[in-house]
Amino acid sequence: MKGWGAYDLDETFKNNVLVPGFVEAHSHSTEGSSWSEPYVAYFDRYDPKGKCWPGSKTLDEVIARLKVIEAEMTDPDRLLIAWGLDPIYYTGGRLAASHLDQVSATRPIFVHHANGHVATVNSATMRMAGITRDSQVVGVLKGADGEPNGELVEFAAMFLVEPALTRVMGGHGR
Numbered sequence: 106m107k108g109w110g111a112y113d114l115d116e117t118f119k120n121n122v123l124v125p126g127f128v129e130a131h132s133h134s135t136e137g138s139s140w141s142e143p144y145v146a147y148f149d150r151y152d153p154k155g156k157c158w159p160g161s162k163t164l165d166e167v168i169a170r171l172k173v174i175e176a177e178m179t180d181p182d183r184l185l186i187a188w189g190l191d192p193i194y195y196t197g198g199r200l201a202a203s204h205l206d207q208v209s210a211t212r213p214i215f216v217h218h219a220n221g222h223v224a225t226v227n228s229a230t231m232r233m234a235g236i237t238r239d240s241q242v243v244g245v246l247k248g249a250d251g252e253p254n255g256e257l258v259e260f261a262a263m264f265l266v267e268p269a270l271t272r273v274m275g276g277h278g279r
Contacts, residue, residue, distance in 0.1 A: 139188050139217075143174050146189030146219060164195050164204060171208040171216075184213045184230075184269050191219040200225045202255025215269035224257045226266060231255065234265040 144150055144158040145167050151157050161167040167190065175185050185208070192199045205214045205227035213230040217223075231237070231253055238251045244262030248254045257263045263270050 142186045142188055142217075143170070144189045145170050145187040145216065146191060147194035150189070162194075164197065164200060167195075167200065167216075168204055168207055171205070171214065175208050175212060175214075178212070181212065184215055185209070186215045186217065186269050188217040189219050190216050190225070199256065202227050202231065202253070205255065213266075213269070215266055217269075222259055224263050224266070224269070226255050226257060226269075228255070230266055230269070236265055240265075 140152045144152070145161055147162060148160045149157055150160070161170055171185065171187060174187065178185060190200060200216060202225070205216065205225065206229075208214055209227065209229065211229055212227075213233050214227040215230055216225045218225070226234075226236075236245055236253050238247065238253065240253060242262050242265060244258040245253050245265070246256040246258060257265065260270075
């Protein structure tokens, strides 16, 4: 501080540790770990390293981006996890397993929504997690035909795909 001019040093807390609190009431500390997975959402966004991830303005653009990501993955068994999707910005319906099946019919895919309380998965993920028309877990959404549509609402449903949720929450699941 000497290099910046005159100062008064307040040593009131010299034997203590100060820890800042959260300022914004709905922040999630896991967002920093989210950047270990690809961002697929409507708005352009910069990651912590300064890279701009361009927004996907349509669901077709989301699917196209996921296809590129999937093609670049070298481990055929690794879950493809992406995050940031907010369905309110897209017209023509919500993201569903049928969309994600266009990306891969064999690789499990888990797209975590921006609100943190919803994910959309493909058919391969549902097979891996044992999600079927007989699943009685609250939050496994189903179509008019009684088949799960790939949307998992809240943690009871998302935890059926525990390896994906572990990674999304900052862990190191497969």
